[in-house]
Every structure is written in C-alpha cells, then in structure tokens.
Amino acid sequence: MTVDLDLDLQVAVEAADLPGERDFARWTAAALEGRRERAALTIRIVAAQEGQALNLRFRGRDQPTNVLSFPFDAPPGLCGVDDLDALLGDLVICADVVQREALEQGKEASAHWAHLVVHGVLHLLGDDHVTESDAVVMEGLETAILVKLGFPPPYEETPDSP
Template sequence: MALDLDLDRQIATDREGLPTLAQLRHWVSAALEGRRERAALTIRLVDPEEGQSLNLHYRGLDKPTNVLSFPFDLPPGVSPDDPIADLLGDLVICAEVVQREALEQGKEASAHWAHMVVHGVLHLLDYDHITDPDAAEMEALETTILGGLGFPPPYESQDDLEDC
C-alpha cells in the first residue's frame, strides 16, 4: 500500500539550492516506508537566525543547527484512526548550515539534505542517538534508507552530524 503523505513545505530563507517539494516528499516517504501508512508533517527551511533562536529556546544552545525535530504528541483519548493521529510533527532545517556541512564534509548537497530529512523524520518516529546503542541503531537505519535512495553512507566519522 502506498504511503498517504500530507507534506507542507515552508520556505523562510532566501538561500538558493533548496530541495524541491518532490525531493522532500521522496526522502520523507523513504524514511516512513514500512513504518507508517499515513502521515502529515511540515518541513520549514530557515535562515541561521531563526534556526539559532529555536535552538536556543528549545535546546538551550545558542547557535543554529542543521535540523530540529518537533514531534506531535497525540492527545490522550484520541483514536489512532482519527486523522489527527497522522500528524508526525514539524522539522525545521537551516539551509545555510546544511549547505555548509555538505561542503565541509565533501558531500553532495542533495545527499546531505536527504540525510537531514531522513534523520529528522526518524526523530519524529521516536528514534534518537542519545546512547551508543540507540545511535548505532539510528545510524544503521539512516544508512540503509539513504542507500535505498542511491546515496552513499552518511557517516564517515562521528563529526558528520553536529548536534541535532
């Protein structure tokens, strides 16, 4: 069964080289494949100022970061069949940080964008990388998903993902 995906893309940056809605949809779908039948989420592409403000407010870190994930918490008593249960949450991706990281790491920009989208979606699905075993599981899953999209393994070193 094909994924029923409601994806909203918000562009709050003048940066060029942003992924298209079709690319974002493709990457989100790959991350959700076999995990959800229906999903709704927003991806907001921002400048460093907005990314830094959100990172400071929600994580206490006074710098922009590549991707922030804001999972939606289903209210108690809501049925999983209710359309609101499709809502995963929001991703905020700082375009300048993603593009800078791609250059610094010698990666194709689209590969790094895809990685940040997949990484963020996995966070919305409750994956994390706080402990070593959790990080190993999440990184292996990201590598598999990105490989299926035709991209090389995203982790050449532990420094490849700043602090998202």
C-alpha cells in the same frame, strides 16, 4: 507499501539550490516506508537566525543547528479529529548550516539534505541516538534508507572530507 503523505513544506529563506518539494516528499516517504501507512508533517526551511532562535529556545543552545525535530503530542482530551494518529510533527532545517556542513564534509548538498530529512523523520518516529547502542541502530536505519535512495552512506568519510 506506499506512504500516504501530507507534507507541508514551508520555505522561509532565500537560498540557492534548495531541493524541490518532490525531493523532500520522496526522502520523507522513504524514511516512513514500512513504519507508517499515512503521515502528516511540516518541514520548514529557515535561515541561521531563525534556526538559532529555535535551538536556543527549545534546546538551550545559542547557535543554529542543522535540523530540529518537534514530534506532535496530542493535548489530553483531544478526540474526534480525523487522522490524529497520522500527525507526526514538524522538522525545522537550517539551509545555511546544511550548505556549510555539506561543503565542510565534502558531500553533495542533495545527499546532506536527504540525510537530514531522513534523520529528522526518524526522530519524529521516536528513534534517537542518545546512547551508543541507539546511535548504532539509528545510523544503520539512516544508512539503509539513504543507500536505497541512491545516496552514499552518510557516516563514511569521503575522499574530500577534512
């Protein structure tokens, strides 16, 4: 099943070697496959300063993080809006953190970008990793999606990883 995807990609940082819009759309669609026929979401790529400010404001953590997920929650009484059920929410991905983590973990940058997009989209769909059993399920989903996309399993150690 092909996903009808409305992706708003916002690039708010100048960074070398960012994936293209097609990559983000492909990774997003792969995470949605079999779970949604239609979806609309925003992915915003930010620098460390914006990522840190958002992480502090919404999670109380004063440091940038790799990905933040903001699921869409319709206000009470909102009706008559076309495709309201297609609205998933927003992802904010910090380019600086993604690049640093990829280097530290000995991963190809594109594989790490893909992983964080998939991870964030799964959060928008309601998946979580708060408990160990939830983490096992979510990590299994992420791994299956990424392998299908042609990437290595994200939670396996690579020979170059510290």
